[in-house]
Structures are given as C-alpha cells and as structure tokens.
Amino acid sequence: MKPEASVPSNFIRQVIQADLESGRYEGRVVTRFPPEPNGYLHIGHAKSICLNFGFAEEFGGTCHLRFDDTNPLKENVSYVDSIKEDVKWLGFDWDVHLYFASDYFDRFYDYAIDLIKTGKAYVDSLTPEEIRSYRGTLTEPGKESPYRHRTVEENLELFQKMAAGKFDEGECVLRAKIDMAAPNIIMRDPTLYRIRKRPHHRTGDKWCIYPMYDFAHCLSDSIERITHSICTLEFENNRELYDWILDTLDIYHPRQIEFARLNLSYTILSKRKLIELVEGGYVDGWNDPRMPTISGFRRRGYTPEAIRNFCERIGVAKRDSMVDLALLEHCIREDLNKRAPRFMGVLRPLKVVIENYPADKVETLEAINNPEDQSMGTRNIPFSREFYIEKDDFMETPPKKFFRLAPGREVRLRYAYFITCTDFIKDEQGEVVELRCTYDPQTRGGDSPDGRKVKSTLHWVSATHAIDAEVRLYNDLFTVEEPVSAEDFKAVLNKDSLEILHGAKLEPALADLEIGKQCQFERLGYFCKDVKYSTSDHSVFNRIVTLRDQWAKVKKQQGANERK
RNA sequence: UGAGGGUUGGUCUAGUGGCAAGACGACGGGUUCUGGCCCCGUUAACACAGGUUCGAAUCCUGUACCCUCAGCCA
DSSP states (O other): OOTTSSSOOOOOHHHHHHHHHHTTTTTTOOEEEEEEEEEEEBBBHHHHHHHHHHHHTTTEEEEEEEEEEOOTTTHHHHHHHHHHHHHHHHHHHOOOOOOEEEGGGGHHHHHHHHHHHTTTTTEOOOHHHHHHHHOOOOOSSOOTTTTTTOOOOHHHHHHHHTTOOOOOTTTTEEEEOOTTTTTSSSSSEEEEEOOOSOOOTTTTTSSOOOOOOOOHHHHHHTTOOOOOEEEEEEGTTTTHHHHHHHHHHTTOOOEEEEEOOBBTTTTTOOOOHHHHHTTTTTTSSSSOSSBHHHHHHHHHTEEEHHHHHHOOOHHSSSSSOOHHHHHHHHHHHHHHHHOOEEEEEEEEEEEETTTTSTTOEEEEEEEEETTTGGGGGGEEEEEEEEEEGGGBOOSOOOOOOOOBBBOOOOOEEEOOOOOEEEEEOOOOOEEEEEEEEEEEETTTSSSOOTTOOOOOEEOOEEEETEEEEEEEEEEBBSSSSGGGGGSSSGGGOOOTTTEEEEEEOOEEEGGGGGOOOOOTTTEEEEEEETTOOOOOEEEEEEEEOOOHHHHHHHHHHHHHHHHH
16 A cells, blocks of 8 residues: 555655665565563554554565563463454454564574573673662663673573573573673663563463563564564664674664654553553453553444554654644544444433424434435434433523523424424422423424524434433543653542443434444434443443534633633 | 753644645634534744854754663563
C-alpha cells in the first residue's frame, strides 16, 4: 500500500529510504514488533505496531511478531495470547513470522561462550550491591571488579556451572568486559546473563540462566536479519551496547532507530501502572472500557480503523510530546459517523403524553438508518400517545439559547410530529415527572405544510414499545491532563469515570443489534452493545464517545458567566 | 557536575539555504428533521543570543530549558 499523498514524511521513513537507495540491506526491509509478554498492549504499543507493520508493508518487506520473553519472573502465556489477539484485531498479519526470543536461548548461550573465549565477557562473583557500588555514578567512573581478570578457562567453567545450576540466584552473573570508566554507564561492563531458578513458560526447566534485554534483543534482531530495529527513546543510550555486541561478535548488524513514545492526555500509558489499576481493582480488568489498552478500546467500541488512523495522524518524531485525547475521539467519531447505524434511545426518560392523540393508536414511521450512507436503508419506528424524551430536553424556565422544549414551545419529534408543551407535572420534590403536549397532525413525518420552523428536533421512544437497557457512560479515567506527573496517580483517578444508567429506554429495533456492534444514539453519541455484560434479554450499552455538543459548550459558558 | 537525545501556533506533525504548511482544538458564520455530519472564515509558532549568507526554522558558535541512563527489568 502506498502512503497517502497527505501523509507527511517522517525521519524513520527517510532513514529507510536512504538505506534502500544506498543498498545497505540489499533492498530488504524487515522490521519487528517485540513485546514482552508481561502485560496487555495499550495504545502506545499500537503506535509501535502501526509503525513497524506499516513500514514493512509500505516498502514490500516483512514484519515479525517476536516475544521478548527473557524474564520468567514476569511473563506468562496468557499475555502472549492477548498480545496476538490484539495485533490481529488491529489488522496486522505476521504471517509465518512469529518468533520467541526463548527459541534462541541455545544460540545466545553459544554467543556468550564466543564472547568469553575472546576475552570479552567474564563471570563476576560480586554481590548485586557490590556491582552497583562498583559501577560509579553519572559523573564518576566505576572501578573494576576483582573478578574481571579471571582466565578464559575459568570463565568458561564458571559460566557452564551457572547454566548447570551449580550456583544460587545472585551468586554470580556473566558480564561483558568493556570499560568501567565509560562515560555511558550502560557500557560499564553490563550484565549479560543472570541466574533465575524459575521455570520459563516455553522452555520449562531447561534453563536457570536467562539473558538480559541488551544481550537478547540485538542478537534476536541479528538472527532474524532485521534491517530496521525501531524502538522507543529510552533505549537510545543502549544503542552503543547493541552495536558493541554485534560488532564484537562480528555478526549481521541491523540499525536501531529510536522514536518518542506516545503520551496521551488524561490517560496513563505505563504497563506497571496499568497493572496496578487492574490488580488494585480500580477498574474492571484489562479490558475495562476506560482502560487505554487495545482490549479496553475494543470493548469500549473503538474500531481498529480509528486507532490506526489515529496512529497515522499523530506522526512520529523524537521529541517528547503529549497528544490531545480529543484527536483520538475525533478519529473514532469520524469513522463511526460513516458506518454506524442511527437509532433513538433515551438515557434519562421523561414521560410525555399527547393529549389530542388517540389512546389506542399506533403509527409506524420511517427513519433513515444513516444519512451519510443511503445504502444502509430505512427502518420503521412505532409512535403512540405516550413516549419518553430526554430529561435534558425540557426546561421549565429555559435560558437564552436553549432551543428545546419548554412550556408553550413547539419542537419536532424526529421523523414524527411537531408537538407543543401545554403543561407539566411535578412530584413532591418539585421535579418535573411528566409533560402534557398537543401535536399537529399536519406535521406527520416531521415537516409542516405551512412551512413554519421549529428550533430543535428531539429524539424519543414510544413508551409501550420501548425496550429497557442499562447504559454505561464513560468519562476520562483521570482528572488531570498528565496523571504520571501527579505524586500518586491513583489519587487523581476520576470518581465519575463510570456512570451506570439503569432505566434507559430504547427503540425496539435495538433489540436485534448484535453484541459488540456499534451504533449511534441520535443526538447523544456512539454506543456499542457490551460484550461482557449483555445477554439475550438484558442489553448493556457502552458509550464509546459523545457526539460533538454545541449546547454543552454554551451551557458551560453560561455557567461560567454566572459564577463571575 | 558525565554521556546520549530534544526544543516550529493551545496540541501533534511537515518543512532539510528561497512565500513557515497540514491536522486536532478554540472562536465566528453558513447549512441542516441529529445543537451531529458537511462547508466557509478567524485565531495562533520557528527557545534565546551571536555568526556565515543576497537570503537561515534549516548551516556554524554559544546560552537556556526539557527528556533518558547509576536493575542481576524491558
């Protein structure tokens, strides 16, 4: 697929193009998405997935899905499964290129032996604390371990014993012999292997030594003949080591390119913190619709197209940035506007009785399924004397710019009639509980023959025909734009991030909407039938995103003025 | 105070020596049987200071500020 003319270039594409022109990798483009299976994928990973699979596709190359499973303490198969599902759902296909770093453990071991034999690695018996203090600081050089000058034979023997389980965890490690005074701390004899007497989810009990990221990653890239190893900025310092290992071993050498990870306003994109939300019970699992995980967005009702489009629009660069959540919302609205069928649903019902409409009469009215797409056709909606409208659509004493229903005012019921409010009934608490109206029979279908205008159109649902539903309204999970910079991110969780409405009234056609499918509730927003809690006789809808709302802005503005 | 990166409207991203562009947002208007969509318009940026040049966001020098690194995590 060729990039759209409107898609701006970026520095990674330029590097790839330059390599293609110079013939550096014989015209090949091979990328990889290398998740560690220790958590669920989030929208930040989606950016990386789109980049890696996107470039491969753009240049006729391939992209590998490779699990970076080098730490048995944190990883497990359930994460492997969820990651595969999420990548697939996003619309990408790794074809036969599914790999695991753990499949290379034998080769890693051989490379480690090579390093030892050439005097470039040694077994260190310092304690973890000693290693830390020997490392020096950012401004002071470190000092060499007393074990640094063990002979090749001794190192070989010790390393083999490590692998054979002769040492306890923490007793020794394999280190690269580079330079304890290196200005880049990463290069001060980095650890290559550590002892972990834990079974691995794929290799079982075969190994009790496991390679560190820096050792495993560059070797995996090299083994798979990756051309462009695209990763995030925090690995910039590690590139020197990536290059050192491959150069020292004198093996195939991909190019590492770093980009800035995604930050999204009002959300958190840190696996560790997301795990905390899940395990602390702050959310309803990894796929809670408020979570910025791929599975959370999926359950919420986002489409893969919207997320991919978002990833394209945010671009890619090296500077730290904070993308406005409004852009993501724009992307899903844009996609669903074209595709989602429209329905009428009343979230907070207010009963209306048409006094001059026969009590036993029921009419069938025709409604358009999607004004953006005539091919989606029409459907029938029942209309009768009693129906529900949105509580928000009536005000006893309307402020300026409120165009909806009020005493004495005429509005249109979508696809139905013009009605005029003649009276309203309040309960003991003074809350309006019922409206009495009259209708104009001449306006059937929503147009008046005399050409008179109304200032607004309301959605409605016939009382006797309505189906009941539970509707879940989601708001930002956090109250501040940058939750990570809060002293405790859990303290800035939005208490109103989920609002559950039990008495919603929906038009009957919604009973047939497939679970998991998106639709628009006219004038309110996009919703989808929740896959977790919906059953055949109990509908639960998730609000994906509201429609843009001019009135909400005006109301907010008016509120602000009053407070002044 | 070491090393590696970075700095273009409110936000994100182009621009690679020759008119600072696009998207989102905000604001205003048009249209409308969704206060939606769509359309039109407005707003608003090259961190700073020098230098090179006919000409600098772009090249050079310096300064400021921001990010990353002292895991046997990735």
